[in-house]
Amino acid sequence: MSTAQESAASPRLRELGLDREDALQMYRNMLITRGVEERGHILFRQGKIPGSFYTGRGNEAAAVGAAFAMHAEDWGTPLHRDMGVHITRGIEPWRIFAQYMGRADGPTQGKDGNVHLADARLGLIAMVSHLPAMLPVAVGCALAFRIRGEQDRCAFAWSGEGATARGDFHEGVNLAAVRNLPCVFIIDNNQWAYSTPNDLSYNTQRAAERANGYGIPGITVDGTDVLEVFEAIKAARERAVSGQGPSVVECLTLRMEGHAVHDDAFYVPKEKFDEYAEKDPVERFRTWLMQNVAFSEDEDEAIRTSVKRLLTEALEKAEASPMPDPATATEGLFASPEELDNPHH
Amino acid sequence: MSTAQESAASPRLRELGLDREDALQMYRNMLITRGVEERGHILFRQGKIPGSFYTGRGNEAAAVGAAFAMHAEDWGTPLHRDMGVHITRGIEPWRIFAQYMGRADGPTQGKDGNVHLADARLGLIAMVSHLPAMLPVAVGCALAFRIRGEQDRCAFAWSGEGATARGDFHEGVNLAAVRNLPCVFIIDNNQWAYSTPNDLSYNTQRAAERANGYGIPGITVDGTDVLEVFEAIKAARERAVSGQGPSVVECLTLRMEGHAVHDDAFYVPKEKFDEYAEKDPVERFRTWLMQNVAFSEDEDEAIRTSVKRLLTEALEKAEASPMPDPATATEGLFASPEELDNPHH
Amino acid sequence: MAEKTYLQAISDGLRQEMERDERVYLIGEDIGVFGGAFKVTQGLQEQFGEWRVIDSPLSETAIVAACTGSAIVGMRPVAEMQFADFVSCAWDHLTTVSAKQRYRAGTAIPMVVRLPCGGGFSGGPFHSQMYDGYFAHCPGLKLALPSTPEDAKGMIVEAIRDPNPVLFFEHKHLYRRVKGEVPDELYSTPFGKARVAREGTDVTVVAWSAMVWTALDAAEELAKEGISVEVIDLRTIAPLDFESVAASVARTSKAVVLYEDTRTLGFGAEIAARIADELFESLDGPVKRIASADVPIPFSPPLEKAVLPQVEDVVREVRELANW
């Protein structure tokens, strides 16, 4: 990368504290995220994925942008549209494929499926189905940081806009607010909760206005713009770790597919899809990179090729992973004391 | 009552759609409310009340004022500080004493104690301990009114300010808001939740600001002023039944005793008590009546005497009620079909 | 009479009862426009409008509490949990308010919560639970768990008409797999009466919901070996028709309780304990239980199969007991 390119990157990126390398990394993570889910879809159609299958198509920028603003020691609880968070934190894609297919080498060793996974070594906690049950768990992480007086550590909790209607959201955000905990609440607002439109989920103009009930800031950003997301989450993190308390950041996107594979999203107006197809997060960022940091077609091709290779190899490796031994079905219910002897414990 | 007195009543009362008789009725209900709880206290000290004992001292105006704004066909879910609601809706005090003492003639026939009671014929639903579990139940009443297209029927839900931190509050208010249901949410803000001060319960200036998260109005009134409460709740009801949706009314008071008999409220600053002793709801309204509707000492004396007699007779009647037959302990778990053949079903 | 799926039978029951009684309404997530995650309520919003088939926010407590409140003021609510597993989010309300209100305060609460339950299709730990054991422990609730289309229709209607909170467990595995003759007209099937799903003389197998089919398949196998199995389908576990269980065990002297819920304190534990007490003198062998292993239901097929009771498990256990 030439210094000419470097400096071409500067104005916006420098303002964000990012360099060109970072921006390309974001782009790459978005590509991997989309690629993992696209391959997952193919695997599902091939009958290789048991149960159902969900993706976060359209949410790549929101997930990657937010995760990019996390620090290494931070913790987070991403949900089912947030594959980009796992990717950005560094999970190996082959383990995701293994998880999808219920293989022994998936992070849950076949015990759970889909994106109900996480690598705790990367500071992520595996989601449960019940929404948004993991949000107050993230608040618990923040509480631990506060009790221990850790000054530069923050917890990140994700919730869909629909799930903000649940009691768990309320109790978690309220506790964080009254205790001023270092926490960032990210609302993935993809405008539908399964088939439920926003006006049946909340009664404010913006989902972020939920924050008003807790006396904390709530802002809304364009979730298809990875840099805008990054900027907002970074600011929210700074706020949180400087002792000013939690806040809500709503990332507005559109769920570009059905709720899951069996759903054709007939209830979403076609024009909506058209509108958001124009704003495809990956395409959008690619264009931005070309216009702003002299990103070339060749560079793009190189990244895409490397991502493709990564995923192809990941798939091969995952398919080589065996199905779990039935004997393990009844193992692992309880932890043993030694398990607590790890870095974070 | 002379016509001179009548017209003396006019300005403020007429504005509220009340006449002098109504005002005296409110006053009487506040006296009965306080009297019931004071006698209860004595009964407790006499060892006649099993378990624990709670009162709503300081909340008489808030409870009576709100209940006075309810229409006959309305439904409500008052809580443990809201004895005034039961009194205003017309429960016979002797049945409350019977309940306190676990007698067979209490509304729950000894199955439950304290103010965990209600007479459904008066449009009230008996509270459970879990707070504020009854709030979304009231929303269910409002939903029924809406489904049936009943145009002038409203549901009233009460919650302490502390209990607004619970998920049930959030889910209930949110559902009412998105469906624009005829519902009024009353927050009894008595500044403590057991020993927990307001800044550990919510993070806004006023508890009523919780409403902001649901896109509905939230106002705060002086809960020691029965007319101010009445006015606010009446307006909220009108709003609700005219299809403009639910709203929150916060009644600011002070819990003038401990959380329950065993609690001396050492954690409440003495000055707070002094400040609110000055604003005692009963005294305040008595003074107001004297200054505004020519309420005389004689009239006051007459009312007080009649209330005293009512309560003395009530106590006698309650004490004459037998303890429940142990055989009834295992009865009444399930309803029979005939029970549904009553007016509201 | 026509052949219907279990799913269609429930759907028909709901529709016909809604036509008969305008107090009946449905509420749940995605049950209106979408027709429900399993399409049980498909077409009902079109027929009855958006105030009788209500798409709710993602709020299980509000959904169920709204049922309680509206039932008290005269409606006949039927809630759908998108999966039975999510009823945990309304656990407090159901056990604290709905279940106890009649006993405490004398208030009847005629409401139904529909619970698409059960495993066997890689739903994983949160889309596979039965959830019957948890609620069967709570006094004040009725639990209906039909195994056939005919019962499914009659029991959903009975559930709606019952003046108490009823949890209606619809087994997802039966929805489209089980078909049977279902009367066209509206009818209701009384609670608390078990059904002899197959007559037999050597061993009694007590089951309900999808496990009735597992028991029947096992009985078929065992018949080939000359072992005659009686299969009792409880249909409701609260109320429980223990008389029918007792009558059968008194004849066979041997009992197996088969249930899909986890072994420890699944409802089969209660039945086994009652048999052990009340039929002690009749028993010619230990009371056996076959159930899911005491772990969450895993996702991956070989693991899930190892956890859920299989036909071969029943064959093995019954054979062993028959030879006791």
Next chain:
Amino acid sequence: MAEKTYLQAISDGLRQEMERDERVYLIGEDIGVFGGAFKVTQGLQEQFGEWRVIDSPLSETAIVAACTGSAIVGMRPVAEMQFADFVSCAWDHLTTVSAKQRYRAGTAIPMVVRLPCGGGFSGGPFHSQMYDGYFAHCPGLKLALPSTPEDAKGMIVEAIRDPNPVLFFEHKHLYRRVKGEVPDELYSTPFGKARVAREGTDVTVVAWSAMVWTALDAAEELAKEGISVEVIDLRTIAPLDFESVAASVARTSKAVVLYEDTRTLGFGAEIAARIADELFESLDGPVKRIASADVPIPFSPPLEKAVLPQVEDVVREVRELANW
């Protein structure tokens, strides 16, 4: 060694373990300034500060979920529910997240939820429940229910050190009524080992928590009639020391399970079912259960007494079984 109440023993255990391990913190409603509704945590906020003894909002789910999260990042949280009954508001979190996380995702969650439980003092339907049966059905949770001050201290410490979610049931009726010698030093009492609370030869009574005392009182009565009762105190019901139960029943041939929870599917159902299966050949009489009636716990004393198991109920049932 000094004589302590059950309550004091728990309080001491908490304090000493907090002194030893700074990762331990407490969270709950009114546990700090007020010292807890029962004063178990009195003085602890003064000693450890407001970030290790945290007064939470009225939010059971947030309290328990905060424990889960903080445990994952290295803390050793101990939550207090003001009454066990209110854990219903955290039911979903405990059973959905805390209990299943290790199995699903391999994440250890060392946390404790303290549950002041049980009836007998007119607490009414919402301040009297045991709540052990509901949770014993959920794989992934440990349930400790000490009956003596010595166990109460050792087991609260063990609960904190256990790398799993532990529900610690403190019987309110024992708090101030039961006194006993309690070692001054810090110690922990291992889970999963039952205790013979009284030796006997004719009938085994299996109990835990406050019912151990009811059983002992009954045994005393029965001894006068020449009936020798062995009382087993399970101490933890998950893990369950069934070996000790089996060993005793193998000797006495007769078993009664005594529990305060409601009869249907209280944990006694599981024990009775296991005895009926695994000890079938040893039994000389039916397995009997004595438990609360299947209703909410009523408020009024005569009603409450009729519902909760009384010493005379145990005497009557054991006598009948002894004469079987």
